[in-house]
Amino acid sequence: MLHPVPTLKETPSQTAGPYVHIGLTPNFAEIKGVYAADPGSTMLTPDTKGDRITIVGKIFDGAGAPVNDALVELWQADGDGSYVAPMAPNSNSAPAFTGWGRQPTNGDGVFSFETIKPGPVPGPDGKPMAPHVNLWIVARGINIGLQTRLYFEDEAEANGQDYVLSKIMDPRRRLTLIARKEAGDVPRYVLEIHLQGDKETVFFDM
Amino acid sequence: MSDIILPGADGALYQRDRAWHPPANTPGYKSTTFRAPRNALLSLSGTASELTGPTFGHSAINPLDNDLIRNYSQDGSEAIGQRLIVYGQVLDENARAVPNTLVEFWQANAGGRYRHKKEAYLAPIDPNFGGCGRAITDENGFYSFRTVKPGAYPWPNGVNDWRPAHIHFSVFGHAFAQRLITQMYFEGDPMIWQCPIVGSIADKSAIDQLVARLDRHNTTPMDALAYRFDIVLRGRRSTMFENKLEGN
Numbered sequence: 001m002l003h004p005v006p007t008l009k010e011t012p013s014q015t016a017g018p019y020v021h022i023g024l025t026p027n028f029a030e031i032k033g034v035y036a037a038d039p040g041s042t043m044l045t046p047d048t049k050g051d052r053i054t055i056v057g058k059i060f061d062g063a064g065a066p067v068n069d070a071l072v073e074l075w076q077a078d079g080d081g082s083y084v085a086p087m088a089p090n091s092n093s094a095p096a097f098t099g100w101g102r103q104p105t106n107g108d109g110v111f112s113f114e115t116i117k118p119g120p121v122p123g124p125d126g127k128p129m130a131p132h133v134n135l136w137i138v139a140r141g142i143n144i145g146l147q148t149r150l151y152f153e154d155e156a157e158a159n160g161q162d163y164v165l166s167k168i169m170d171p172r173r174r175l176t177l178i179a180r181k182e183a184g185d186v187p188r189y190v191l192e193i194h195l196q197g198d199k200e201t202v203f204f205d206m
Numbered sequence: 207m208s209d210i211i212l213p214g215a216d217g218a219l220y221q222r223d224r225a226w227h228p229p230a231n232t233p234g235y236k237s238t239t240f241r242a243p244r245n246a247l248l249s250l251s252g253t254a255s256e257l258t259g260p261t262f263g264h265s266a267i268n269p270l271d272n273d274l275i276r277n278y279s280q281d282g283s284e285a286i287g288q289r290l291i292v293y294g295q296v297l298d299e300n301a302r303a304v305p306n307t308l309v310e311f312w313q314a315n316a317g318g319r320y321r322h323k324k325e326a327y328l329a330p331i332d333p334n335f336g337g338c339g340r341a342i343t344d345e346n347g348f349y350s351f352r353t354v355k356p357g358a359y360p361w362p363n364g365v366n367d368w369r370p371a372h373i374h375f376s377v378f379g380h381a382f383a384q385r386l387i388t389q390m391y392f393e394g395d396p397m398i399w400q401c402p403i404v405g406s407i408a409d410k411s412a413i414d415q416l417v418a419r420l421d422r423h424n425t426t427p428m429d430a431l432a433y434r435f436d437i438v439l440r441g442r443r444s445t446m447f448e449n450k451l452e453g454n
Contacts, residue, residue, distance in 0.1 A: 006220050006299035008438045012412045013227045014389040015235070015403060016374065019320045023312025023338045023374055031321055031336045034277050039266075039308075062240035069324075075259060075382045083258035100260035121254050134255050138387050141237030143228035143406050145385055149255070164250060173245075195241050205222060205247035206256050206383055 013144035020071045020138060025104045040073065040102030043115045047096035050079030050116030054188045055133065055150060055179065059109045061141075062196030066109025070139035074101040074113050081119030081128070105139075114186075117152070123163035130158035130165065132177075137193070147204045150191050153181045168202055176201045218252045219383055219440045220299055228406035235402045236363050256383035262308040264342050271340050272351035274313075278336030285335035287316025287354025289430040292390070292418065296347045296377060299441030303347030309437075310340040310376040311351065318357030318371075327359050352430065358397055370397030370404070379439040390435045391417045 021029040025038040044052070055074070059067040076099045077083050084095050099118075103111040113133075120128035130151055137146040151159050159165055159178060168174045176199065179189035193201045230242035250256075270277040275285045292311075296304040314320045314337065317329035321337050341349040356371050372389045379385070391398050398404055398417065407413050415438070424432035 004300050004441075004443070006441055007301045008297060008299050008441075009226055009412070009415065010223065010299060010440050011386060011388055011415055011438045012407050013386060014374075014406075014416070015237075016376075016387045017389075018324065019312065019322045020374070020387075022320060022322055022336075023310055024376060026336065026338045029322060031278065031338060034336050034338055035268075035271070035340075039262075062242075062244075065240070067241070073385070075255070077255075083254060098260055124251065124253055129253065129255070132255070134382055136382065136385050139241065141235070141239075141241035143230055143232060143235070143238060143242075145387060146243070147256075147383070163253065164248075167250065168248060196244055200243055200245055202245070203243050203247050204250055205224065206250040206252050 015140060015143050016071060016138035016145075018069055018140040020069070020140075021104050024071050024102060028104050038102070040100055043074075043097070043099075043101040043113060045096050048116060049096070052186045053115060053117050054186055055113045055115060056188055056190045057111050057135075057150070057193055058191075059105055059111070059137065059193045060195065060197075062194075064197070066105075066107075067139055067195065068105055068107050068109050070105040070109070070111070070137055070142075072103050072105065072111045073136045074103075074115070074133050075099060075136070076115065076133040077118040077121050079116050079119050081121045081131075083121070120158065125163055127161065127163070128158070130155050130162040132162075132164075135193075142195075146195070147206060148193070148201055149177055149204075150189070151178045152189055153178055173202050217257050218443050219257070219381065220443055222440060226409060226412050228408075232402075232406035235406050238406075252381070252383050257381045259378060259380055259382040259384065261306060261380065262342060262378070264306075267340060267342055272349075274335065274337065274339045274351065274353035277339060279334045281334065283334045285315070285354050286332050287335075290353050290355050291350060291424060291426065291430050291432040292353060292373065292435060293348065293350035293424065293432065294418075294435040294437060296343050296349065296379075296437045296439065298379070298439050302441070303343075303345075304379055304439055305343055305345045305347050307343050307380065308340060308378045309343060309349045310338070311353075311373050312338045313353065313356040313373040314359060316354045316357050318359030329357065329359065355392070363402055367402060368397060368400070370395050370401050375435075375437065377437055377439060381440075384439045386437070386439060388437070389416060392433065393417055393419050
């Protein structure tokens with residue numbers, strides 16, 4: 001099949017700046033009454049199927065300082081490993097789980113998502129990818145949004161065969177994407193994200 | 207109810223032209239110094255995780271969401287400043303309209319002051335201006351909103367650096383790998399060419415893509431000027447889903 005030739009250039013990125021929370025999480029930024037709730041602030045409904053988890057991240061800059069003005073979006077499959085695609089014909093316009101969330105970092109550079117554990121999604125090689133969530137990070141000083149993934153410590157076997165993790169040549173850097181599990185009624189998966197430095201997180205161009 | 211876009215090259219996006227975008231580390235914009243990754247990005251052709259993305263129904267939007275002149279009115283008064291209509295079309299690199307996608311925008315008030323607790327500029331807050339809004343593109347990919355023209359303002363970078371008047375934009379598209387944040391500037395503004403954040407983009411024609419054009423035909427007589435700002439998202443290499451997913 002012949003591919004089309006692009007006729008337009010993508011609009012260039014610019015930093016989200018120090019006040020991204022005004023635009024994307026206005027209630028968090030204390031701009032009340034414009035939106036009933038910040039978009040993506042709640043991922044779960046009582047009807048959501050799947051194992052409840054909390055994903056917690058802390059973002060650091062290259063000097064080790066917490067990044068307290070970032071905005072993080074999460075996109076994930078449901079518990080069966082399917083992405084909800086409401087654009088498809090006859091789809092449910094209000095699914096119990098959309099798979100998308102958005103959270104600001106707080107004064108300590110910490111963000112968290114109350115969600116469900118995603119199932120394995122088929123990879124390009126036909127084999128399932130290890131369960132993961134996709135993250136996109138913007139902030140002052142980030143000129144173009146950073147794309148990465150979060151994997152789960154308790155999926156060691158699947159992680160060992162994952163399509164994306166296996167493309168990271170330095171096995172030490174694979175560890176930058178694997179969240180540590182803290183057991184509890186609702187398990188917490190905790191990941192440190194380093195924008196720069198010895199522990200720099202693997203970011204993608206995809 | 208749910209659907210998976212098949213992974214593989216046929217559904218993949220065009221490679222992002224990283225030379226068209228600003229690089230991560232641009233010393234003229236000092237905040238990038240400790241926030242720019244230093245390792246090469248890991249290149250991957252997209253998987254289902256990147257070729258799908260969230261979508262938003264028109265029911266998620268309220269009528270005042272695209273009216274920044276009125277959506278934060280505290281006492282019934284309108285926001286102060288030069289009244290504007292900002293509109294445009296969201297397209298992909300194949301010049302196809304991107305319908306039903308969420309566009310969000312935020313900006314300083316007419317004096318160049320943001321409503322934010324960390325904002326230290328001496329220009330006054332406008333009690334009736336919040337500074338945020340959103341719209342969902344129509345079937346032809348068009349969005350529009352009403353606002354006041356944001357003021358230029360000084361910012362802590364160089365000892366006397368100023369931002370040109372600008373509006374921040376966030377756009378989704380239909381794949382998570384299309385996600386984009388950018389800023390819109392105003393045609394004819396000489397401040398554009400002295401800004402270190404604008405200057406993070408190397409190619410002058412790329413910068414020109416961020417400059418909205420005055421559109422006299424779409425002004426509202428005796429009310430508001432109009433500026434047009436089209437936004438281009440990454441396009442797919444294939445149209446194999448053309449009959450299945452709108453805006454593939």
